Amino acid sequence: MRLAFIPPMKPKLVDSPPLGDGWTHEIKLDGYRTQIIIEGGEVRAYSSSGADWTKRYAGIVEAARELEVESAIIDGEAVVPDEKGRPDFHKMQRVIQKDPYAAILGAFDILHLNGHDLRDIGCKARREMLHGIVKPDTRIQFSEAIPGDAKAIFYLVEQAELEGVVSKRADSKYRSGPTTNWVKAKSFMYSDLDLIGYQRERGKAAQALFAEPGTGHYIGTAVITLGRDMRDRLWQRVQAKAGGAPPNAVMKKRHPATQWIKPGVRARVKHLRGEVILRHASVNALLDDGEEGGA
Structure with missing residues (x-):
């Protein structure tokens, strides 16, 4: 056989x-x-x-x-x-x-x-x-x-x-x-990244889209795993910064349900170490203006 x-x-x-x-x-x-x-x-x-x-x-x-x-x-x-x-x-x-x-x-x-x-x-x-x-x-x-x-x-x-x-x-x-x-x-690591978009779809976990700090270069998405209070606070920041532009036309088409936001919101992201694009990533904390990470 x-x-x-x-x-x-x-x-x-x-x-x-x-x-x-x-x-x-x-x-x-x-x-x-x-x-x-x-x-x-x-x-x-x-x-x-x-x-x-x-x-x-x-x-x-x-x-x-x-x-x-x-x-x-x-x-x-x-x-x-x-x-x-x-x-x-x-x-x-x-x-x-x-x-x-x-x-x-x-x-x-x-x-x-x-x-x-x-x-x-x-x-x-x-x-x-x-x-x-x-x-x-x-x-x-x-x-x-x-x-x-x-x-x-x-x-x-x-x-x-x-x-x-x-x-x-x-x-x-x-x-x-x-x-x-x-x-x-x-093996995971933590990075402090610029939040550029927030994606919410019925029946799916909310996701955040991130860019390298200060460059606007898109590096991937992370699942929102914050507690309710921190998640509400993040959504308030997203609404306050609403009206940003996607990095390019391809991103806009690929993520139609995304609320794009203006610069100024940063978060700490847990993700696999040694990766160019975020993989198995989750939002660990919302950073206040001027706060630096080090986890």
Whole structure:
């Protein structure tokens, strides 16, 4: 029977990596979850939803053909590195449909090998088998576990401005869908930004649109998660500054429900570290005129 795509195992989001023995910790790669299927000399690549992305990952597919296996299903993350070698999600978004050789695969699990289903074997043992077939210096790289204390690992990841840490129970079996046997802790930072728009739509969470301080350069949106009093205060400031102009015609068309505001409103935003555009962002506080942040 022909090997078929297996829906991925999905880690639960937590505030910090778990402590204690029995866990392994890896750097959370910031790209697209990807599954590689090798069978009878044929290689296929799939997105996390099962879409066939073989043509988008020509470089990874060629590297997979060089692996000395008869058949395999490999789980990993396709990434495009920046000039410092760190995964750059926004660069990947820009080039993935233009350059099929831009991405590399951070391989972190193997579900099938040479006719054997490995999903009932423990995670650590599966990864040892994966490590044994991955070749160095190709577009498929093994995602190494990081030794040491979980707190220290997460601190180092934050200092390196990486997205976060994925922790896995060493004995966990591979089960498709959400799980608590794998968890992910993301690295966040706080920035004080200029509010340029406020978007409210029925049935949706309110969002704020932000620009870099003093430049007007749009850098993304953040969900409004403030308490009721602070949210009311923010809305009052928005109304008082109503009548601003969107950064450009494209923004106006893309955000038709936005109340654009004049300069003078600033907020502290929690967002993923090391990103050019805000991701997983939320408004943490409304800043008074002249107040400086430092969280």
